[in-house]
Amino acid sequence: MxxxxxxxxxxxxxxxxxxxxLREACQLxxxxxxxxxFNPNFTAANACRLCVVELEGARTxxxxxxxAVESGMRIQTASDRVRHxxxxxxxxxxxxxxxxxxxxxxxxxxxxxxRPERFSEAGSATVEQPVKVDNELYVRDYSRCVLCYRCVQAxxxxxxxxFAIWVSGRGFEARISTEYDAPLPDSACVYCGNCIEVCPTGxxxxxxxxDLRAAGTWDEGRQSTTTTICSYxxxxxxxxxxxxxxxxxxxxxxEGNDITLGNLCIKGRFGHQFVSEPxxxxxxx
Amino acid sequence: MDVKLSGAxxxxxxxxxxxxxxxxxxxxxxxxxxAGRAQREQRHLLLPALHALQDSVGWVSRGAVDHLAERxxxxxxxxYGVASFxxxxxxxxxxxxxxxxxxxxxxxxxxxxxxxxxxxxxxxxSACLGLCDRGSAALVRRSGPPGERIDVAVAPVTALQxxxxxxxxxxxxxxxxxxxxxxxxxxxxxxxRRAAGxxxxxxxxxxxxxxxxxxxxxxxxGPDWVLAEVKAAALVGRGGAAFPTARKWEAVLRAPSRPHYxxxxxxxxxxxxxxxxxxxxRDAFAVLESLAIAGFATGSEHGFLYVRDEYPLARxxxxxxxxxxxxxxxxxxxxxxxxxxxDVELRRGAGAYIxxxxxxxxxxxxxxxxxxxxxxxxxxxxxxxxQPTAVNNVETLVAVLEALRVGGSASxxxxxxxxxxxxxxxxxxxxxxxxxxxxxxxxxxxxGRRLQAVLLGGAAGSLVGPSRLDLExxxxxxxxxxxxxxxxxxxVLDESLDLSEVVLRIxxxxxxxxxxxxxxxxxxxxxxxxxxxxxxxxxxxxxxxDELVRLSDxxxxxxxxxxxGLGQTAAIAVQSALRGLS
Numbered sequence: 001m002x003x004x005x006x007x008x009x010x011x012x013x014x015x016x017x018x019x020x021x022l023r024e025a026c027q028l029x030x031x032x033x034x035x036x037x038f039n040p041n042f043t044a045a046n047a048c049r050l051c052v053v054e055l056e057g058a059r060t061x062x063x064x065x066x067x068a069v070e071s072g073m074r075i076q077t078a079s080d081r082v083r084h085x086x087x088x089x090x091x092x093x094x095x096x097x098x099x100x101x102x103x104x105x106x107x108x109x110x111x112x113x114x115r116p117e118r119f120s121e122a123g124s125a126t127v128e129q130p131v132k133v134d135n136e137l138y139v140r141d142y143s144r145c146v147l148c149y150r151c152v153q154a155x156x157x158x159x160x161x162x163f164a165i166w167v168s169g170r171g172f173e174a175r176i177s178t179e180y181d182a183p184l185p186d187s188a189c190v191y192c193g194n195c196i197e198v199c200p201t202g203x204x205x206x207x208x209x210x211d212l213r214a215a216g217t218w219d220e221g222r223q224s225t226t227t228t229i230c231s232y233x234x235x236x237x238x239x240x241x242x243x244x245x246x247x248x249x250x251x252x253x254x255e256g257n258d259i260t261l262g263n264l265c266i267k268g269r270f271g272h273q274f275v276s277e278p279x280x281x282x283x284x285x
Numbered sequence: 286m287d288v289k290l291s292g293a294x295x296x297x298x299x300x301x302x303x304x305x306x307x308x309x310x311x312x313x314x315x316x317x318x319x320a321g322r323a324q325r326e327q328r329h330l331l332l333p334a335l336h337a338l339q340d341s342v343g344w345v346s347r348g349a350v351d352h353l354a355e356r357x358x359x360x361x362x363x364x365y366g367v368a369s370f371x372x373x374x375x376x377x378x379x380x381x382x383x384x385x386x387x388x389x390x391x392x393x394x395x396x397x398x399x400x401x402x403x404x405x406x407x408x409x410x411s412a413c414l415g416l417c418d419r420g421s422a423a424l425v426r427r428s429g430p431p432g433e434r435i436d437v438a439v440a441p442v443t444a445l446q447x448x449x450x451x452x453x454x455x456x457x458x459x460x461x462x463x464x465x466x467x468x469x470x471x472x473x474x475x476x477x478r479r480a481a482g483x484x485x486x487x488x489x490x491x492x493x494x495x496x497x498x499x500x501x502x503x504x505x506x507g508p509d510w511v512l513a514e515v516k517a518a519a520l521v522g523r524g525g526a527a528f529p530t531a532r533k534w535e536a537v538l539r540a541p542s543r544p545h546y547x548x549x550x551x552x553x554x555x556x557x558x559x560x561x562x563x564x565x566x567r568d569a570f571a572v573l574e575s576l577a578i579a580g581f582a583t584g585s586e587h588g589f590l591y592v593r594d595e596y597p598l599a600r601x602x603x604x605x606x607x608x609x610x611x612x613x614x615x616x617x618x619x620x621x622x623x624x625x626x627x628d629v630e631l632r633r634g635a636g637a638y639i640x641x642x643x644x645x646x647x648x649x650x651x652x653x654x655x656x657x658x659x660x661x662x663x664x665x666x667x668x669x670x671x672q673p674t675a676v677n678n679v680e681t682l683v684a685v686l687e688a689l690r691v692g693g694s695a696s697x698x699x700x701x702x703x704x705x706x707x708x709x710x711x712x713x714x715x716x717x718x719x720x721x722x723x724x725x726x727x728x729x730x731x732x733g734r735r736l737q738a739v740l741l742g743g744a745a746g747s748l749v750g751p752s753r754l755d756l757e758x759x760x761x762x763x764x765x766x767x768x769x770x771x772x773x774x775x776x777v778l779d780e781s782l783d784l785s786e787v788v789l790r791i792x793x794x795x796x797x798x799x800x801x802x803x804x805x806x807x808x809x810x811x812x813x814x815x816x817x818x819x820x821x822x823x824x825x826x827x828x829x830x831d832e833l834v835r836l837s838d839x840x841x842x843x844x845x846x847x848x849x850g851l852g853q854t855a856a857i858a859v860q861s862a863l864r865g866l867s
Contacts, residue, residue: 049803061846088805088809146804167654170654172810179347188362
């Protein structure tokens with residue numbers, strides 16, 4: 001067992017194992033650090049900067065999601081400087097991205113007293129653009145994209161190793177994109193849906209959910225979730241079936257499952273139509 | 286990895302262009318798969334291969350991307366992500382001829398506004414081209430077969446000339462833009478010792494001018510001697526961050542992981558900065574000699590010199606110098622005799638200011654998008670290819686040679702004086718010289734002009750008013766005054782200029798150069814420019830005070846929470862102007 005490292009978080013002294021991140025150390029003392037781009041199954045992308053904390057002696061704030069604890073660190077997690085940066089990150093996002101399907105961010109905006117509208121007038125730049133509907137399984141609404149990189153990670157080395165999407169362009173014009181913005185059916189996409197699973201803002205969405213929302217009939221109050229086992233192959237992944245009006249409207253990989261780690265394949269994710277085939281129901285009843 | 290291709294095919298010309306970088310295509314027979322280590326080891330050649338395509342056909346086509354994907358085992362989506370990151374690579378068909386005209390602060394201060402007005406949409410407007418001492422500058426490029434290509438910087442340039450280029454007239458030769466710095470002939474120059482004289486083109490002439498003596502001495506005395514001498518010179522980095530060079534080198538030398546790399550950061554792109562260009566163009570052998578010393582003192586066998594793509598003359602002279610030094614045995618398997626192997630690879634940037642940030646530069650060399658990495662880990666521990674790396678600015682390297690040659694402290698520094706002065710150019714002065722004295726050295730303001738402000742340190746620096754002319758130009762004095770010498774840019778702005786235009790140009794610069802990775806900088810640089818536009822046009826959103834609060838809020842989050850120095854400094858000049866100049 002290697003030696004523990006001592007640090008102070010908001011005046012409280014604790015000791016942690018080497019390799020612990022500041023975010024994890026904060027969790028140990030019961031302080032939740034807000035995150036957006038962070039996903040526990042992936043290498044920290046460090047892109048959103050929502051998790052910044054103040055490190056005594058450092059010129060700038062530091063990202064808690066990835067910064068490893070060093071001995072003797074003194075951290076402030078809720079100083080004015082920290083709260084200012086978090087509020088501004090939320091306001092900058094809220095003023096340029098449609099966050100209406102990201103309730104967690106809306107709540108944080110309220111908590112930090114953010115008013116994104118103060119940056120918006122008719123001519124202010126946003127990432128608004130038409131929804132990409134180019135296949136029957138899922139849609140991409142990049143007006144909702146905060147560029148957290150999680151979908152790129154899920155599609156790449158962190159999970160699926162398919163590499164259908166990457167970040168293209170630069171600066172405010174940077175977008176998640178296939179090569180030359182090709183439609184998904186022409187890309188390397190294998191429709192595992194793991195990108196949908198990790199998207200925090202509803203930019204990536206099941207076509208079934210998108211259609212119900214468009215029709216105004218998506219109603220979370222009428223939905224229930226059933227955990228079951230995928231029947232396709234011998235791996236036996238767990239599935240969370242989201243059901244509304246006796247129809248499967250979305251399939252999730254159960255959170256915290258240490259075998260699937262949020263991942264599924266096209267069959268488990270999208271291949272559920274047989275469940276509601278009328279003939280099957282007749283024969284099984 | 287499996288690579289899914291679109292079915293588009295690369296033309297023979299495109300395949301041949303790629304082969305000039307990656308070598309001939311391996312034979313495809315039966316079920317032989319090209320993959321694994323051999324393929325991964327070529328990964329870093331992605332950007333050179335994209336350049337080869339851009340140079341020969343003028344853009345990077347879908348078929349070419351598929352071809353590269355197949356040869357390198359990199360997904361087309363990622364290659365497209367890399368190509369679309371760089372401003373000098375096109376992902377849509379372009380006319381063969383492109384003229385990029387500088388519309389940045391220094392050129393405008395010297396009167397390029399009229400030129401730009403006349404040219405309109407016929408040309409591409411460019412951020413600083415690093416030719417700020419000439420009044421107006423253009424980069425002229427034509428793609429095609431090697432014999433028909435053009436890649437030349439022209440300065441000063443007139444609207445008539447540019448119209449001529451667009452109409453098919455040949456631009457002047459590369460070397461036509463080469464003029465010695467204004468201090469040529471002045472005794473006692475140290476950093477500009479050779480750069481102010483005749484350009485040296487052979488190793489013999491370089492040795493006759495005192496060259497290679499420092500490298501010889503270093504090889505005799507050992508790395509620790511080099512470190513001690515550099516430490517004694519109290520040399521700090523001249524790229525802008527002023528980090529002690531000896532500490533950096535020592536950390537790399539002692540790092541247990543192998544191999545180590547020595548990298549010269551010649552991606553000089555800071556607005557109003559051209560000192561490194563002058564050294565690269567006029568003292569290429571010295572930069573390479575010093576990079577070899579850096580390699581020796583850090584235990585590196587491989588060096589990279591990353592030069593911004595807007596410097597075609599520097600690139601040509603560096604490539605020639607590298608070849609001459611290899612032939613003479615001063616680069617390669619046995620540098621100056623057996624015992625030390627070190628070679629240098631020249632790499633081209635592709636139009637991205639951010640790649641001057643050291644970790645973005647590493648990503649660019651590795652063939653990735655030029656996005657900065659989080660620090661720590663610092664480059665001395667995990668840099669290029671994840672290995673311990675010493676990365677140094679061009680002027681820093683030349684200063685090392687002087688430190689080894691004469692000893693003592695590194696007491697002089699280069700400044701790039703441009704704008705409304707009589708003799709703009711690179712000047713070498715003692716640290717501690719006042720801003721006033723530096724401007725006088727450049728002949729003072731042009732007749733009939735009165736000083737309004739100085740942009741000190743470039744876009745990432747500050748705007749200072751006439752009351753600061755007594756500022757001593759030293760790292761310590763600047764820091765004490767809440768300023769930074771930055772890259773050594775001194776853009777002199779006279780009273781005929783609209784300062785709000787200058788501030789807006791700087792804000793636009795950061796908006797266009799932000800890599801887009803982190804929220805504070807990606808959105809903050811946009812909101813900063815928008816708020817300034819409203820403020821200066823007298824149409825604030827809410828009250829004027831509301832706009833100022835918004836601007837200072839954005840400045841604070843960019844400074845505090847951005848990943849890298851670009852975002853952290855993107856509001857300094859703006860804020861200095863809003864406070865009524867520093």
